[in-house]
Amino acid sequence: MAEFAKNTEEGYSLVADDPRQPSYAKSSVAQFRSYYKDGEYKDYNKEQADEGNWWVATRDPDRWLTPEAQQCDRQPFWVDNGATPPVENAVTPEILAQLAYNRVSVPDTRVTMAPEGTTKVNLPTWAWLDKATFKNVSVTASLNVNGLDIQATTTAKPVSLKLEPGTSDAETYPAGGECRINGDGSIGEAFTRGDADRTPTCGIKYLRSSGASAYKMRATITWQIDWTGSGGAGGDLPDGTFGTTQDVTVQEIQSVNR
Known part of the structure; x- marks a missing residue:
């Protein structure tokens, strides 16, 4: 929770405060930050820290160029404890078995x-x-x-x-x-x-x-x-x-x- 917030804020600052960055890059990171800080979510859901987790798309480094890996591009999303993640390629025992x-x-x-x-x-x-x-x-x-x-x-x-x-x-x-x-x-x-x-x-x-x-x-x-x-x-x-x-x-x- 805190790590996701920290990484997002640091990424935003690096781009927003850099005069060499183009306007579209600054706009993109600003929209991303706003969505998790002030938009759909409030302050990165820190108050719900014990009620769920952030899920992010993660590619196997040994297979990241495969078509299936390239489709793994979902933006971070929140899942309550015990709920099934609403994505096709959410981590399951079978996916972990394939990783193993x-x-x-x-x-x-x-x-x-x-x-x-x-x-x-x-x-x-x-x-x-x-x-x-x-x-x-x-x-x-x-x-x-x-x-x-x-x-x-x-x-x-x-x-x-x-x-x-x-x-x-x-x-x-x-x-x-x-x-x-x-x-x-x-x-x-x-x-x-x-x-x-x-x-x-x-x-x-x-x-x-x-x-x-x-x-x-x-x-x-x-x-x-x-x-x-x-x-x-x-x-x-x-x-x-x-x-x-x-x-x-x-x-x-x-x-x-x-």
């Missing part, structure tokens, strides 16, 4: 492989993600001012790993390259001694040497996004996909015939 979605930071999608880094033509390469480092990620956004308390928690849950070998001369396990998450939260299966004759549950078999270079294998995680918020609100948000590229060198198997 933009702040979700998921771990790197670097998979463990066996053999690591260098493999052989026609040799199945195992790939997996360990459950200890691969888990749900949550972010909470909240709005807590006089008489108003709204919050939402957005949770990203890993559901699958997509392997793209970086060449058409390869086969993926399973076919299509999408490895589903296991019941314990891991993806794929760690290679252990004695697994050489088994087919990996998640992996790649390269059919041609990478020569003097390496294939750019891409591993992409699909994260399922949902949210819960104030008043029992909740729902789903669009899945997120995040990936990284790893170099895989593939060599021919050398043999000597006698």
Whole structure:
């Protein structure tokens, strides 16, 4: 309340007292000040300080150039405690959930492989993600001012790993390259001694040497996004996909015939 009044009065003084400012700028700030000080509202509603709050249009700095953000241009307005703000884009648990979605930071999608880094033509390469480092990620956004308390928690849950070998001369396990998450939260299966004759549950078999270079294998995680918020609100948000590229060198198997 006091801050809004202070900012408005200071902004008015800066423009009104500056001889370099054009007349239309002075008229505009004067009209704005008059509306909240002497017009529709009286002295910035200071006497109703415990009965409500000023609402203002606020844009997400990461999305301020989007058409939706540009439409968020409503002048400050008063809302009594407990009343629903009369605007389409008023802050709701779902909007806070979307804000939290933009702040979700998921771990790197670097998979463990066996053999690591260098493999052989026609040799199945195992790939997996360990459950200890691969888990749900949550972010909470909240709005807590006089008489108003709204919050939402957005949770990203890993559901699958997509392997793209970086060449058409390869086969993926399973076919299509999408490895589903296991019941314990891991993806794929760690290679252990004695697994050489088994087919990996998640992996790649390269059919041609990478020569003097390496294939750019891409591993992409699909994260399922949902949210819960104030008043029992909740729902789903669009899945997120995040990936990284790893170099895989593939060599021919050398043999000597006698």
